[in-house]
Amino acid sequence: MDGALTPEPTAGVSAQSFREMFSGVAAPVSIVTAECDGRFHATTVTAFCSLSIDPPLMLVALARTSDMLGFVDRSRRFAVNILAAGQEQTALACAQKGTEKLSVVPWVERWGLPWFEASAGWLGCEVQDLLDGGDHVIVVGLVVDCEITTRTPLLYHGRDFHIPQAIAAPAVGA
Ligand SMILES: Cc1cc2nc3c(=O)[nH]c(=O)nc-3n(C[C@H](O)[C@H](O)[C@H](O)COP(=O)(O)O)c2cc1C
Numbered sequence: 001m002d003g004a005l006t007p008e009p010t011a012g013v014s015a016q017s018f019r020e021m022f023s024g025v026a027a028p029v030s031i032v033t034a035e036c037d038g039r040f041h042a043t044t045v046t047a048f049c050s051l052s053i054d055p056p057l058m059l060v061a062l063a064r065t066s067d068m069l070g071f072v073d074r075s076r077r078f079a080v081n082i083l084a085a086g087q088e089q090t091a092l093a094c095a096q097k098g099t100e101k102l103s104v105v106p107w108v109e110r111w112g113l114p115w116f117e118a119s120a121g122w123l124g125c126e127v128q129d130l131l132d133g134g135d136h137v138i139v140v141g142l143v144v145d146c147e148i149t150t151r152t153p154l155l156y157h158g159r160d161f162h163i164p165q166a167i168a169a170p171a172v173g174a
Contacts, residue, residue: 023157023158023159024157024158025157026155026156026157026162027046027047027155027156027157028046028048028082028083028153028154028155028156029044029045029046029082029083029087029091029153029154029155029156029161030044030045030046030048030060030080030081030082030083031043031044031045031080031081031083031090031091031094031116031119032045032048032060032062032068032072032078032079032080032081033078033079033080033081033107033113033114033115034068034071034072034075034077034078034079034113035071035075035112035113035114036070036071036074036075037074039099040102040113040114041067041068041071041099041102042068042094042101042102042105042107042114043062043066043067043068043094043095044091044092044094044095045060045061045062046156047060047061047062047136048060048061048080051140055142056142056143057128057140057141057142057143058080058123058125058140058141058143059138059139059140059141060080060138060139060141061133061136061137061138061139062136062137062139063135063136064135064136064137067097069137069139072127072130072139073127073130076126076127077113077124077125077126077127078113078125078127078139078141079110079111079113079114079115079122079123079124079125080122080123080125080141081115081116081119081121081122082119082120082121082122082123082148082153083116083119083120083153083154084118084119084120084149084151084152084153084154085151085152085153085154085163086118086154087116087118087119087154088154088161089105090105090116091154091161093105102114110122110124111124111145118151119149119151120148120149120151120152120153120154121146121147121148121149121153122146122147123141123143123145123146124143124144124145124146125141125142125143125144126141126142126144127139127140127141127142128140128141128142152164
């Protein structure tokens, strides 16, 4: 086998290499929303995926420094808004720190939580588990309600937002 294709195993990679590596992985952009003590909160994430069909589980990884983690831990429920093309400004607003970010983006309530109506998809989840994930916490959510639309999803790749041209929207119900 060509040695050039079999790099030496390494004990680890630098944070820079790790970031560089994952900046090249296209990921859908979502916003987690939650409520605690009458206060709503929203945080932009890409570390989100399905986990299990039976039972229906998903996971989202939240930084230990994320204020959202406290909301999810205390309230034990959250929603995930899978963003669509055109929601770039909403994604940027909810990637800020602070308590005022929901005042600069339009939303309505769904399942008692902030919902960005123009999203491509939506999940309502109950917290099943919080697991160690290094400097993040893996939030395992039991999906109790969900909806997908035919809107084109918003992707993040190369540290920028992209709208996929070649993805045909799935037929709802197919
Ligand atoms: C495109 C994008 C993806 C992000 N993905 C994540 C993620 O998966 N998990 C996470 O904890 N933070 C992620 N962030 C960073 C948070 O949105 C950001 O740190 C935010 O200020 C946290 O807010 P909070 O402390 O109010 O929860 C992402 C930011 C952007 C712009």
